[in-house]
Amino acid sequence: MTLKNLENQFEVLWPLGRKAVRARTAAARLPDLAGKTVGELWDYIFRGEIVYPMIREHLRARFPGIKFVDYSVFGNFHGAKSKEISSGLADQIRSHGCDAIISGIGA
Amino acid sequence: MLRASAVAEQIGVPTVSIIGSAFMKQAALVSRGLGVPLAIAEYPGAPMVDSDEELRAKVERNLLPAIIKGLTSVERPEPDKAPVEPEPGAVVFKGTLDEVEEYFHQQLWSDGLPVIPPTRERVDAFLNFTDRDPHEVIGTLPQEGREADILSIAVNGVMAGCRPEYMPLLVAIVEAISDPNFRIETAGSTPAWEALVIVSGPVIKDLDLNYGQGVMKVGRQANSSIGRFVRLFFRNLCGYRIPPGTGDKGSIGYTFNVALAEDEEWTRKIGWPTFAMDVGFKAGENVVTVQSVTTISPPTYSAGDTAVAHVQQFADVFGRVFSYLAHSGVKRGYWYPLIVIGPAIATVIAQQWSKDEVRRFLWEKMTMPASLMRHFCAQTAGQELDFSKLVKEGTLPDYYAASSDPDRPIPIIVKPEHIGLVVAGDPGRNQSRGYMSNNVQGTRTSRHVELPRDWERLLERERQKQSAPRAPI
DSSP, X not given: OOHHHXXXXXXXXXXXXXXXXXXXXXXXXXXXXXXXXXXXXXXXXXXXXXXXXXHHHHHHHHSTTOEEEOHHHHOOTTSTTXXXXXXXXXXXHXXXXXXEEEEEEEO | OHHHHHHHHXXXXXXXXXXEGGGHHHHHHHHHHHTOOOEEEEEOSOGGGSOHHHXXXXXXXXXXXXXXXXXXXXXXXXXXXXXXXXXXXXXXXXXXXXXXXXXXXXXXXXXXXXXXXXXXXXXXXXXXXXXXXXXXXXXXXXXXXXXXXXXXXXXHHHHXXXXXXXXXXXXXXXXXXXXXXXXXXXXXXXXXXXXEEEEESTHHHHTTOXXXXXXXXXXXXXXXXXXXXXXXXXXXXXXOOOTXXXXXXXXXXXXXXXXXXXXXXXXXXXXXXXXXXHTTOOTTOOEEEEEEEOEEOOOEEOOOSSHHHHHHHHHHHHHHHHHTTHHHHHTTTOXXXXXXXXXXXXXXXXXXXXXXXXXXXXXXXXXXXXXXXXXXXXXXHSOOOOHHHHHHTTSSOGGGGSOOOTTOXXXXXSOGXXXXXXXXXXXXXXXXXXXXXXXXXXXXXXXXXXXXXXXXXXXXXXXXXXXXXXXXX
């Protein structure tokens, strides 16, 4: 008999929990951004004040009729009102007629 | 931010999320935990250290193509195929102690230290110390979307080196951190905050928690293993793991906190309410409070036989320590400082001042120039700290915008009632220490500790087992 066989054997339990999330498919993508309304969600950090205007400028030049709902309309979902803003976000997105969302900035 | 994207996707609006390259793995983890595959536009590097030219070039070169593709691609993002996982309570490995340790390290289920093997027998011993069903789910926790049930608490409690009788406390801790108010979804943020558990009530003595000399040092089983349990639970149930894991983006960080027990007897003796009473519980009630800690002051000595001598020292030292990160809480309207006051010092103060008077004094004296707070905020994430706007929207009291002088003194702590005061530590030395929460993340949250019906009998039986004579070799 080897030394290993003399050692205690332990049967150990799984230390994690069941995943309670049901995987869903993402929303259908748009065929084109021309004439569409794009909402901007920004957490007011990491230089979005430069990034978002640049994105707007380039997309306007490429996609005629594209419109933007400025991040200031939605407010800072990373700030003091984050819970309120997040809980009302779906209604906000619908009420502004957004066809797509650009969300940032995680860094 | 990804949670906001998931909200849009769920109502049929396509999104693309802008993420720095160092956060891509965490983004994938969060996305899986939300159950929605998200399109990502990757920003290479860290935007806070790029020049304006580099930033613009990366927006054009990297972000714009990814944004257009993410919103218009014919193929929509598909969910990952989730691997089949064991059921809660399943035996996942059999082996020697060394083999178990190696297996748990490989699976990233340990914190880098050896764990006690969570065998069925050991886990059952923990479950005996609760009247709750092992499969009762307390909450579904971000960021992996896992169910925190009673069984998972027992398993991780065993692994952390807790004793079975700590189980009621562990359950209360998980109830506290599962409260949405606690914001556990923020525990992987870069400041790398750690949870601090504060224990109040007769259970302190029942479980032999240290509240005296060396109270916050590793060394007493209850304090150390309960603190370690919280860290393990964050890893295993939420997925907050540093590399080679992916969910914890703490940039530098520090080790976990041992549980803090308050010296209730001393607190009562000097005529102050206990910390548990301060947060709304009755005297003598068993309570756990959990809050984040991101900054700890130096050991702070104060001398004299007047209250003001000591509390002024707190203001001078803690005010300086807290001033750097205060912007992070102030811009959100609150954060929670906690001061652990040495018993001898508390005795002097309590002869002249109530706890509320201490809080008021600290709030008045702990100030910093508005311009410096704005500077620290801008350095952190490039964010402008606009006090007038925050006052106008109701986030801050009006005294933050009472003057237009950029260098006017403003309070580091938003309101006096946010200051927590706990008497603990060495009664024979004049030392105190300050702890700072990470803004509203890990918001101070308390829970009553529910003891099993036959607590006294179970505890006595466990004590007898522990005190059984062991023959030396």
